[in-house]
Structures are given as C-alpha cells and as structure tokens.
Amino acid sequence: MDENEKIELLKDILFANEYEFEEKISKRVAFLEQTLKERGRLSEKVDPIIIHQIEEFKKSIPTTLGPTITKTLKIEISNHKDAVVDALYPILGKMVKKYVAQEMKLLSSQMNNQLGFLAFWKRKIRSTYSGKNEQALILDDLNETKIEQVLLIEKDSGILKASFTKSETIDEEMVSGMLTAIKSFVEDAFNKKDQDLELIEYELYQIHLQNFATHYMAVVVSGTFSLSSKNKLQDVIFDFYNSYMAMNLDLVFDTSKGSKSIIPVKRSQLEKELKKYFLNAKI
Amino acid sequence: MLKSKKIVVLGHFGVGKTSLIRRFVTNTFSDNYKVTIGVHITKKVIEISAEDKVSLILWDLEGTDDIVSIRNSYLLGTHGAIFVFDVSRPSTFQQLSSDLAILNEKLPKVPLMIVGNKADLVSEVEVKALFEKYALKVDFLTSAKTGKTVNELFLNLALLLTADA
Numbered sequence: 001m002d003e004n005e006k007i008e009l010l011k012d013i014l015f016a017n018e019y020e021f022e023e024k025i026s027k028r029v030a031f032l033e034q035t036l037k038e039r040g041r042l043s044e045k046v047d048p049i050i051i052h053q054i055e056e057f058k059k060s061i062p063t064t065l066g067p068t069i070t071k072t073l074k075i076e077i078s079n080h081k082d083a084v085v086d087a088l089y090p091i092l093g094k095m096v097k098k099y100v101a102q103e104m105k106l107l108s109s110q111m112n113n114q115l116g117f118l119a120f121w122k123r124k125i126r127s128t129y130s131g132k133n134e135q136a137l138i139l140d141d142l143n144e145t146k147i148e149q150v151l152l153i154e155k156d157s158g159i160l161k162a163s164f165t166k167s168e169t170i171d172e173e174m175v176s177g178m179l180t181a182i183k184s185f186v187e188d189a190f191n192k193k194d195q196d197l198e199l200i201e202y203e204l205y206q207i208h209l210q211n212f213a214t215h216y217m218a219v220v221v222s223g224t225f226s227l228s229s230k231n232k233l234q235d236v237i238f239d240f241y242n243s244y245m246a247m248n249l250d251l252v253f254d255t256s257k258g259s260k261s262i263i264p265v266k267r268s269q270l271e272k273e274l275k276k277y278f279l280n281a282k283i
Numbered sequence: 284m285l286k287s288k289k290i291v292v293l294g295h296f297g298v299g300k301t302s303l304i305r306r307f308v309t310n311t312f313s314d315n316y317k318v319t320i321g322v323h324i325t326k327k328v329i330e331i332s333a334e335d336k337v338s339l340i341l342w343d344l345e346g347t348d349d350i351v352s353i354r355n356s357y358l359l360g361t362h363g364a365i366f367v368f369d370v371s372r373p374s375t376f377q378q379l380s381s382d383l384a385i386l387n388e389k390l391p392k393v394p395l396m397i398v399g400n401k402a403d404l405v406s407e408v409e410v411k412a413l414f415e416k417y418a419l420k421v422d423f424l425t426s427a428k429t430g431k432t433v434n435e436l437f438l439n440l441a442l443l444l445t446a447d448a
C-alpha cells in the first residue's frame with residue numbers, strides 16, 4: 001500500500017461515517033423540504049374540498065343523522081315521560097296561556113266588532129236623522145239620562161201612594177218613608193219653611209224631588225242629570241200633575257171650569273197614569 | 284185591600300224601641316245596644332182579615348230624654364204612636380204624665396199606646412207596686428227579649444187604625 005492509498009484509507013476511516021451521515025441528513029432535509037412544499041400545494045387544493053364537504057355534511061345531518069336522533073329522542077322521551085313533562089311544562093304552560101289569552105282577545109274583539117257593527121248603524125241612522133255627530137251620540141249612549149223609578153209619596157206621612165218602576169229591586173214603601181225622613185230632616189235643619197229639598201244623590205243615581213200641596217214625587221234618574229234633563233223631567237211631572245194629580249190628590253181645583261168633583265183614586269189607576277207619563281218620557 | 288199606616292215609636296234612650304220593632308218584624312232579639320240616630324224605618328204587612336191587609340210603616344225614632352225636642356217633621360202624618368218606657372228604670376217613666384201631655388199636643392187625635400218594656404227584668408209584684416206608686420196607666424207590658432205581648436201590641440194598634448178608616 002503506497003502512501004496515497006494509506007491516506008485514502010485513513011480518510012475513509014476518519015470521515016466515511018460522517019459522509020454517510022451528511023448524505024443522510026441532506027437527503028432528509030431535501031425530503032422535508034419536498035414534503036412541506038407538497039403539503040402547501042396539497043392544502044391549497046384539498047382545503048376547499050374539505051370545507052365544502054363539511055358544509056355538505058352539515059346540510060345533510062337532518063336527513064342522514066336526523067332520523068337516528070329523532071328515534072333516539074323518542075325512545076328517551078317515552079322512557080322518561082315525567083322528566084320531559086317537567087322540563088317542558090313551564091314553556092308549554094306559558095305558550096298555552098298566551099295562546100288562550102290571545103284567542104280570547106280575538107274572540108272578544110270579534111264580538112265587539114259585531115256588536116259595534118249593529119250599534120254603529122243604529123247611531124248612523126240616528127245621526128242622519130238627528131243631525132248630531134256620531135261622537136256626540138256615542139257619548140249620549142254612555143250617559144243617557146234614564147228615569148228608573150217614580151214614587152208618588154204623601155208629604156207628611158211619607159206613605160207611598162203609587163209608583164212606577166222599570167225593575168223591582170227595593171222596598172218602595174220603606175224608601176218612601178226614608179226619603180220623607182231625610183227631606184224633613186234637611187228642611188228642618190235649614191229651618192226655612194219655603195225651601196224644599198230638591199235633589200238627593202245616591203251612588204249612581206240622582207233622586208229628583210218635586211213638591212206639591214199634599215204629595216211629592218221622587219224620581220230616580222240614572223245617567224247625567226243636566227239642567228236640560230231636569231227641565232224636561234219637570235215638564236213631564238207637571239203634565240202629570242196638571243192633568244191628573246192636582247184634581248185627584250191635591251184637591252186643587254180648576255176654578256176656571258168650576259169643576260169641584262173629586263174622583264176617588266185607586267192605586268192601580270194612579271199607577272196606570274204614572275206609567276203613561278213616565279214610561280217613554282225622554283229627558 | 285192593602286192600606287199603609289205610619290206608626291212612630293218614641294220614648295227615652297235605651298228603653299227598647301228598636302228591640303220591640305225588631306222582635307215584631309223579624310222575631311229576633313239582641314243584647315247589643317246600638318243607639319238609633321235620627322230615624323230608622325221598617326215595615327211589616329199584617330193581615331187583619333181575609334181581604335184586608337195593613338202595611339205598617341214603623342218610624343223608629345232616636346231616644347230622647349226630652350220629648351219636646353222630638354223633631355216635629357218626623358211626626359207629621361202619623362196614624363198611630365207608641366210611647367215606650369223601661370219598667371226597670373224609673374227615670375224613663377217618672378215624668379210620664381207630662382211627657383204624655385206634650386205628646387198629645389204634638390200628635391192631636393192620634394191613637395197612642397203606652398208601653399212598659401223590659402217586663403222580664405222586674406217581677407209582677409214589683410210592677411204592681413211601681414204602677415201604684417207612680418199612678419201609671421199602661422196599655423201593654425212587654426218584653427222584647429222574651430217576646431211577651433209584643434205582637435199583641437202592634438196588632439191592637441193596627442186594628443185600632445183600620446177600624447175608623
């Protein structure tokens with residue numbers, strides 16, 4: 001072995017592994033570089049596909065997995081009914097309540113509409129004939145002044161002579177006495193002989209008192225009792241008085257006719273007359 | 284036929300006017316004393332005969348120690364009156380004759396019943412002694428508590444009032 005061969009051999013011994021190692025490493029680095037490049041290239045191509053696939057998957061869950069989920073739920077629900085009811089009751093309860101309330105509202109508004117429809121036409125017709133505007137008529141309807149009851153009472157004793165009533169609710173004889181007592185008390189208290197108590201307000205009612213010689217009338221009125229209502233009411237009362245009561249109860253005679261015959265009055269007769277005057281009286 | 288009659292019930296405080304009326308109208312009694320203020324009006328319809336009924340409108344006046352002070356307007360148009368005193372309290376009947384004189388002035392020609400009430404509180408012997416001592420003239424001795432002669436009192440007055448009319 002010559003000198004050169006010996007040196008090469010030594011080189012081999014000294015550096016062979018290193019060379020191999022270097023080559024291995026460089027190969028590896030190259031591979032990695034390659035892989036990285038390829039991955040980048042790959043992902044560029046693959047990623048959209050993956051995203052698309054995921055989207056598709058999401059869309060298809062209901063059809064693909066849905067039945068399975070539903071089936072599972074059904075089984076779970078039927079196996080744990082109580083638990084389900086507990087869980088759902090608060091939500092359902094609210095929903096049902098809301099639904100019922102809503103339906104009721106709808107129903108009542110429908111009814112109102114229907115009632116309103118009739119009332120609307122009634123008002124329309126009335127307003128065309130009376131020349132009043134509709135709002136005024138609606139207000140009229142709410143506040144309509146109505147004669148509820150008429151009591152014809154003997155002034156001193158407070159004894160009821162006759163009455164006319166639309167609905168029998170109170171003991172008229174006792175009320176007549178009470179009204180007379182109140183009237184006496186108030187008139188006494190103010191100690192003015194020529195002043196009479198004219199109006200008593202009681203809850204929703206007004207009681208108009210009209211004095212005559214031996215009797216007085218108490219007219220129970222509901223609604224707004226305006227001055228014009230009072231005037232109209234007095235007209236009705238005086239009509240009744242002049243044409244009937246004066247002659248028969250108060251013994252006040254029409255001297256111009258010279259008639260002095262007193263017709264004995266029966267209660268039923270008096271009440272017939274009261275009804276005639278007050279039943280359809282508009283005040 | 285139905286007639287209506289106004290009856291006033293009067294007398295001193297707490298003699299049992301309200302109790303007598305309550306016993307007659309609703310057949311009840313209460314130991315609770317509720318002072319009548321002003322006037323309280325009740326009614327009871329009674330049958331006098333097969334065809335005749337009378338509606339008694341009972342004016343229960345507030346008690347007063349001084350008959351003069353009774354409001355005259357409450358007495359107007361009265362058909363019949365009941366004066367009540369308390370047999371157990373002399374102060375309610377000591378001036379009976381002067382009270383009655385005033386009443387006769389206030390209610391001329393009106394039939395009047397004089398009633399000694401709370402008869403359950405005093406024995407008959409005691410009552411007799413009292414009547415002699417005070418020279419009392421009484422139409423009925425009643426007890427609103429036991430109901431003794433209460434109906435008789437009102438029935439008698441009703442008959443009296445319907446007989447003349």
Ligand SMILES: Nc1nc2c(ncn2[C@@H]2O[C@H](COP(=O)(O)OP(=O)(O)OP(=O)(O)O)[C@@H](O)[C@H]2O)c(=O)[nH]1
Nearest residue numbers: 297298299300301302314316319346401426427428
């Ligand atoms: N023991 C007894 N107590 C009576 C009788 N009548 C009334 N009382 C009692 O006496 C008290 C007064 O009775 P009222 O009926 O209120 O007397 P009143 O005369 O109406 O009284 P005023 O309205 O204040 O004048 C009450 O506590 C009654 O329970 C009776 O006959 N016997």
Ligand SMILES: [Mg+2]
Nearest residue numbers: 300301318319
């Ligand atoms: Mg009383």
